[in-house]
Amino acid sequence: MIEKSDDEEELVPPPPSQYVFNPPPRLSRRQPHHPKSGRKTSKLEDSDDGGDSDTGSYKHVPSDESEESDLEPVESIAQALLEETPAIASSDRHSKNKQAKMVRVSSARERKRAMETPKWNESVSTISEFDLSxxxxxxxxxxxxxxxxxxxxxxxxxxxxxxxxxxxxxxxxxxxxxxxxxxxxxxxxxxxxxxxxxxxxxxxxxxxxxxxxxxxxxxxxxxxxxxxxxxxxxxxxxxxxxxxxxxxxxxxxxxxxxxxxxSLFRRDIKDAACKNIVGYFQLGLNCSAILERLLPDHLYIFPQTFNAQGLPSPICKKPYQAEPIFTILFEIFFKNIKSIGSQVPQRFLDIAKNKAHRPEIPIPMLSIVCTAIYAALLGKKSKSNDDFKFTGNQFCDNYSYHVSVLEQIRATAPNKFHKMMSDIYEEVQCLRLDTSGTYSQDVSLTFLDIDGMDDE
Known part of the structure; x- marks a missing residue:
């Protein structure tokens, strides 16, 4: 027995046969935590377990009863001592470690997948059908x-x-x-x-x-x-x-x-030129000799006559009156009601300053058509056919050449110039009447058998 002070009472343990330990009631986790009471309970239990009499009493207890008595106090004391720390702490720590490991594994998989995935050009973005709408x-x-x-x-x-x-x-x-x-x-x-x-x-x-x-x-x-x-x-x-x-x-x-x-409008002029020059200038597979005669001195602006060898010769007294010029002017500027010649007919009368006051073809219109013919012939020579751009960077110099030539003719012989431009306008109007599809009444009736028609 341990000697106690006078202030403390002497604790006498009960006999071994009557030793029954009642464990403290289990506290619910929802109840508020009182750390002081837990500490006081543990102190009392420590004092009970620390005596020599306790050790001796456990030695004399039978084996079955001693095992039960040993287990129950250990569990209850452990619960009381560990009451402040939840029992799930160890499992939480284990789960956190496992989760961290899984994150590392998944991140490694993602890195491996990223390395194995081919990379496309990020600047090219795919557009869904809805985005297209x-x-x-x-x-x-x-x-x-x-x-x-x-x-x-x-x-x-x-x-x-x-x-x-x-x-x-x-x-x-x-x-x-x-x-x-x-x-x-x-x-x-x-x-x-x-x-x-x-x-x-x-x-x-x-x-x-x-x-x-x-x-x-x-x-x-x-x-x-x-x-x-x-x-x-x-x-x-x-x-x-x-x-x-x-x-x-x-x-x-x-x-x-x-x-x-x-650009689209000039492309139409170029396409019309490419279509109309082949037949008139007799441009076949071997047309290098013809092109060599037409291009250097711009002889394509004159009407042509062809000799036995098929080589052209210009009629120099009729400049800018070749048949392809008339045809292109008609198709681009006068063919239908939406054309410029039909939309703004008064402008042709405004530029008529000759004595007869006849409408004339303006200089820019005639110059752009002749430039398109030159571009089409140049395309034939370079074997590019119609696959070229009719832009100002390439053909503005040729356009300026035709403008200057017409200006010189007007300055040198104004009356002849105005007659020439008026004649060109009339030739284009003749093409317009020929292709309009109108016929006189006598010509139409020649195809009818009026006498053979039924009366009733």
Whole structure:
């Protein structure tokens, strides 16, 4: 027995047969934790276990009872001592280690997969079918109405709500629609802007016919604005005119359309020339000798006669009156009601300053046609056929040559010049009447058997 002080009572253990240890009640985890009570309980139990009498009493207990008594206090004491630390701590630590290991394994797999995966060009982005159906306005991206779902409507509302006050104040007439690639197509625009651009294209063709065949060379930054300004003033499209004055990007997009139409119009002239020169100049597989006669001195502007060897000889008293010139002028400028000759007939009368006051072919129109014939012959010589660009960078010098020649003829012999230009105009009009499909009444009746027709 351990001697105790006077202040403490002497604790006498019960006999071994009566030793029954009642474990403390298990505390629920939802109950609040009291660390002081736990410490006090552990101190009392330590004092009970630390005596010599306790050790002796355990030695005399029978084997079965002693095992039960040994297990129960150990479990209860361990629970009381470890009450502050949850029993799941060890399992949590194990699971964390396992999870960390799994993360490392998965990251290694991802690195291996990334190394094995081929890399494509990141600049090339794939576009879904829905993205292809989108068109982009100058304010926002707006999909087609029939393909809009609820999610798209929500996103469109969000985008529309984020528009600036300046954009919302714009008139719908002046709205410009872009494609996904950032270009502008005439068919995507509204009716008002479509009419303005169409009128601008008509003004462009008239500019090429009456002013200069390559306007982008002499007035690259001004001719498009001039054409569009005339178009909006003619149609009284005030919102479009205001935005053209304030928005440089808007004006540049419209001028880009005009430039594209100018290239397409000149391409039509070149195609007509390539089609009409072959038969007249007798250009076969071996036509090098013919081309050598026509190209160096620009003899293709004269009517030709061919000798027994098939070589051409020019009729020099009729410059610029070769049959291909008449045909190309007719097909490009006078063939149908949408042609320049039918749209602006008064301009041909305005330039008629000869004594007879007859309409004339303008110098720029005749010069661009002769330049197209020269380009077509040059293509035959270089074996490129029709696959070449009829641009001002390549053929503006030849165009300027024909303009200067015609100006010299007008300065040297003005009366002969005006007669020549009037005769060219009449020849083109004769082609127009011959191909119009109209016949006199007598010619039509010759095909009918009126006497053989039934009376009733």
């Amino acid at each position: 989108l068109v982009m306005t100058d304010d926002s991206i707006v999909p087609k109405e029939e393909e809009i779902d609820e999610d798209t409507q929500c996103s469109a509302c969000d985008v529309a709500g984020a528009r600036s006050k300046k954009a919302s104040a714009r008139d719908p007439m002046a709205r410009l629609v872009y494609t996904r690639t950032g270009s502008v197509r005439l068919t995507d625009q509204n009716d008002d802007l479509h009419m303005v651009i169409q009128h601008g294209i008509l003004e462009l063709k008239a500019y090429i016919a009456f002013n200069h065949g390559y306007p982008e060379v002499i007035a690259k930054n001004t001719y498009g604005r001039e054409i569009l300004t005339n178009a909006v003033q003619y149609l009284k499209a005030t919102p479009i005119e205001k935005r053209m004055r304030t928005d440089k990007g808007y004006l540049s997009a419209l001028v880009g359309l005009i430039d594209t139409c100018a």
